[in-house]
Amino acid sequence: MKIAIKNANIITMDKNMTQIENGYIIIENDKIAKIGDMQDYQEEVVEEEIDANGDILMPGMVNTHTHISMIPFRSLGDDCKDRLRRFLFPLEMECMTEELVYKSAKYAICELLLSGVTTIVDMYYFESEVARAVDELGIRAVLGETVIDFATCDSDKAYGGLEYGEKFIKRWIDNERITPFIAPHAPNTNNTEALIKSNEISKKYNVPISMHISEMDYELKHFREKYDKTPIEYLESIGVLSERLIAAHTIFLTDNDIELIKKYNVKIAHCIGANTKSAKGICPVSKLVEKDIIVGLGTDGPSSGNTLDLITQFKLFANFHKYINKDRSVFPASSILRLGTIEGAKVINKEKEIGSIEVGKKADLVIVDTKSVNMFPMFDVYSVLVYSANASNIKTVFVDGKCLVKDRKFTNIDFDKIREDLIDEMREFKIKAKDKEKEILE
Ligand SMILES: [Zn+2]
Known part of the structure; x- marks a missing residue:
């Protein structure tokens, strides 16, 4: 299959941040085969031709931390203190089933694709069901089964995730689009x-x-009292820090923690929306990037950050990090866009495959509508994407060379059916969630 996208304002996000204002690309099967200026375009036989008509063509975005099957929890107990232990853990234990995980994952994947996210890092329970949804709907994903010290919805004993997780890894390890991990x-x-x-x-x-890691104040207190260490220092002492580790949140970091993260080449998934909404704090990203530590952006679950798209995170990232650094010039828009694309790809060690538009890389691509009312004028394409754009400006989305969203509509996915199926599956959950709300909030 050969597809041409013509007349696009291409921002490649490659090492030199190459931009081609009126360019074309040729997709051949799952990969980018050619990139060039329209001046040099030579007609070739293709199965499909898309005229971008001046719209932005950028790499698909990488959401480095989420729990997509938590869709049913969205907007529940949002303003309640210690929601995790009061709402989420008990309701998960009581109500999460394989089918609910699967149907929620399908719903969430629709939301992700419509917002231009083409790769996710997801960790949850019944992760095989998330993999089933990913496999069917065509997004790229890095998926991990959760390991935790109590019985869960998918295990009647503590640490059941170890056994489930290892089986899960064996099942998916050779898949092209799904990379399994342990969580x-x-x-x-x-x-x-x-x-x-x-x-x-x-x-x-x-x-x-x-x-x-280093997300909760009680987590820090626990390790200080028990070992006189930070969580990062403790993980080092037991040999868990390595280049394979993706640390989500890392809100509370000491200078020594940052040295250790650098030393072991640990990757960071920064969730600015979720961390600020829960009033926990802000990860010191400027100190991390100063040391060339790899940082990507994540939304956290749909109940923590309420959206799964990265464009919302771009804006939150800019506002909070400029504010805490008391400097509007830190993190220019282009650098924030890098966190959502190529740096995210580095977090999952896939920068040779995805994260930028380069010949030979996977065709994970997004076309952003520049004719929307909020997108004019466009003096700086990165500024527009970070400060003005929103998820509804995403027009067309390719994953692995396949066009999954075209002109804001799914090519092959019946979203209405997915939504109806989830509403059906959520009936019991809704009743129990409302009871819990009453019990806690009244
Ligand atoms: Zn999380």
Whole structure:
């Protein structure tokens, strides 16, 4: 299959930040075969031709931390203190089933694709069901089963995720679009043995390991009291820091933590929307990037950040980081866009395949509508994407060379049916969630 996209304002996000204001690209099967200026375009036989008509063509975005099957929780107890332990953990235990995970994942994938996210890093329970949804709907994903120190919706014993997770890795390890990994929930919700075992699994199969780290104030207190260490120092002491580790959040970091992250080449998934909404704090990203530590952006689950798109994160990132640095010139728009594309690809060690528009890379591509009312005028394409754009400006989306969204409509996905199926599946969940709301909020 050969597809040509013509008359596009191409921002490649390659090393030199090459931009071609009126360019074309040729997609051949799953890869980008040619990129050039329209002046040099030579007609070739293609199955499909798309006239971008001056719209922006950019790489698909990489959401480095989420829990997509938590769609049913969105807007529940948003303003409640310690929502995780009061709302989420008990309701997950009571109501999450394989079918609900699967149908929620399908719904979330629709939302992700419509917003131009083409790759996700997801960790949850029943992760096989998330993989099933990803496999069917065509997004790219790095998926991990959660390991935690209590019985869960998918295991009747603590740490059931270790066994489930290893089986899951074996099942998906050779898949083109799905990369499995192991996901201990957090250092304080696992014992030392489970963390070491998770790391051994990650090492054995050479897959990532990801967990929430230095996110909670009670997590910091726990490690200070028990070991007189920070969570990062503790993880180093048990041998869990490595280039395979994707640390989500890392809000509370000391200078020594940052040195350790650098030393072991740990990758960071920064979730500005979720962290500021929950009033926890802000990861010191400027200190991290100063040391060339790799940082990508994540939304966290749809109940934590309420959206799954990265364009919302761009704006939040700019506003908060400029504010805390008291400098409007830090993190120029182009650098923020890098975090959402090529740097995100580096977080998952896939920068040779995705994250920028270069010949030979996977055709994970997004066309952004420049005729929308909020997109004019456009003195600087990066500024427009970071400060003015929103997810509804995303027009056309390719993953792995396949056009999944065209002119804001799915080419092959019946979204109305997916939505109806989820509403049906959520009936019992809704009743229990409302009961919980009453119990907690009244
Ligand atoms: Zn999370």
